Amino acid sequence: MNNPQLNSNGELIHLLSLDGLSREIIHGILDRAAPFTAVAEREVKKVPLLRGKSVFNLFFENSTRTRTTFEIAAKRLSADVINLNINTSSAAKGESLLDTVDNLAAMQADMFVVRHASSGAPYLIAQHLAATRRDHIHVVNAGDGRHAHPTQGLLDMFTIRHYKKDFTKLSVAVVGDILHSRVARSQLHALATLGVPDIRLVGPQTLLPTAADRMIEGEATGAPLRVCHKLDDGLRGVDVVMMLRLQNERMQGALLPSPQEYFKSYGLTPEKLALAKPDAIVMHPGPMNRGIEIDSAVADGKQAVILPQVTFGIAVRMAVMSMLAGGGTAQ
């Protein structure tokens, strides 16, 4: 089976998932992102790598924050950016996903940044473009269902590499609603591919896939995923704590009894964080639910790197977009 995000030379043509990407490709993106962090410090925060290119932000699911970071990244690369919130336009009129894509492709798009509520929707788009010989249009997955959020996974790896340098000696805990989390899936693939020897999945059984310990395969086969139902076991001695957002709709009902009880068992407080290594970093993809998954004292504490994650996110997205459609580098 051909991985639709790679061409026949094994080069990245779309970014759909971190599943199936090699260590070289992931490090290549992170290496490319590094100089872009400096672009933001300049007086003129622009480089001309995507000048004349049209980037369409196709958001079939609302997200102001992610859309904005992609928009900033594309604009700093000098691209023309068109934002479409499709859940409020065509889909409501009954137009199919592929009809929407065909119409926008006819407007000479160079890149689609896609967010969709269904797992795999960006694959459908990429496969459709390939089948209709339009694979010069690149697809970037900005989050699909529960499946993947690859740029988030990459910016998380960029952040870890920035603070910890070497992946191969780290213990990492991913805490929260792993079952419904596309962020977690992207993080796990990247962590395993980059050689992290101890990855702990922490959460109650209702928020973990039945086959949680077999969530990754391919190059990452045999990666030491370990399920911990107790937060203490998950945090003890780790270098990195990656918190996940708990969606409002999951907080009551048959998955969890209440937000209060969740905080009691899985909320990251200073006392719990003390179980991790003293220099452990705390990450969160945002937006945070203070007092539900994370205590304010931790979120605002000196171990939190949550705001640097946001800054790095722009650089990483610039790296991905320029790599797919630009060709040049920041220098």
Place this chain on the structure above:
Amino acid sequence: MKIEIRNGRVVDPSSGLDQPASVYVAGSKIVGVGETAPRSFQPEAVLDATGCVVCPGLIDLSARLREPGFEYKATLESEMAAAAAGGITRLVCPPDTDPPLDEPGLVEMLKHRARQPGFAQVHPVGALTTKLEGKRLTEMAELAEAGCIAFGQASVSIVDTQVLMRAMQYAATFDFPVWLQAQDTYLTQGGVAHDGAVSARLGLAGIPVLAETVALTTILQLAGATGARLHIRRVSSAAGLALIRAARADGLAVTCDITINHLHLCDRDIGFFDAHARLDPPLRAPSDRDALAAGLADGSIDALISDHTPVDDDAKQTPFDEAEAGATGLELLLPLTLKWAAERQMPLAQALAKITSEPARILGLTAGCGCIAPGAVADLCIFDPAAKFTVSRERLKSQGKNTPFLGKELQGEVRYTLTEGHLAYSADRLL
């Protein structure tokens, strides 16, 4: 019309016959099998079956013709042509039409529409409850009179176990067979793929094996208590099969079937979100697939079905979780049976039994159906077991082009199909 089928290898699973012979057909019946023609037999047509197998016409225990209600997905004409091209001469329709087959008039209309020369004989399964809602029993006696051979719920489970018990009691009263798929409604809710490693990795909502085993436990218990004649459709898991085996060991007379897709495929075949692999029940783990293939061989599973479900492109060219479940199958039943037989190095007669004599037994059609013998109905399939072909949209006669086997090379090509002595299909376009 008198037809001589010459130079073929005659394989009749019901008797174990497997030898070179000619088959002589007069009118709707087989009048002779052997080296020499019956006395004064003058063929009006001769079919050359050199290099071919002559076997009873296939009997498919589940094929959706999409009429009434879904004519934009398929019509009786398109699907009957597909059945004939697949060597199928009898098929069972589940009641999930629109409206569902819950009134005698609908069943009579379907039977009437399907009663044409060269069409496979259609055996409808009537709805067990009105509109398949699981609340009120249908007029089963009336429906049986109109032609229903069993009663079931297609893929809609009865949530209220009291209604399920009453339905089985009532059917048992008249000795009507009850055909059910074991799927717990709540455990299936929202799921689109087997709850396992693949769904965990791809972020697809899972349907656990428990959805099958929990429902199956209830159904088997109720069948034991009510005495209903039970057939379990579309078993998908090793654990489900184990429950059926155990119930049989306890003396329950239960039969079951599996689909060609579940026989050969598993959740890994979803690949990169291939909507053709979106099926009901979901494709399960490789170990489940292997257990089903073994169970079909050892007799724990009685029959193999195409579970033919033509789906229009619009309903498949969507993200995986929005795609309509189902796959086209009438034209793949035979080659996928042969593939399974070849993989297990099984005698041809034993393999073909799963799509001829065994389904005939489940349907209670023992006299002169699903066999090759003088006096039997001339329902015949003549195929070249060595011919290879690639499954393609162009080749499929069904209006549904949806199958996970698209692009795959298979072996075993139908040359001629006879339904009641009528040449329904010829690969040579003699028609």
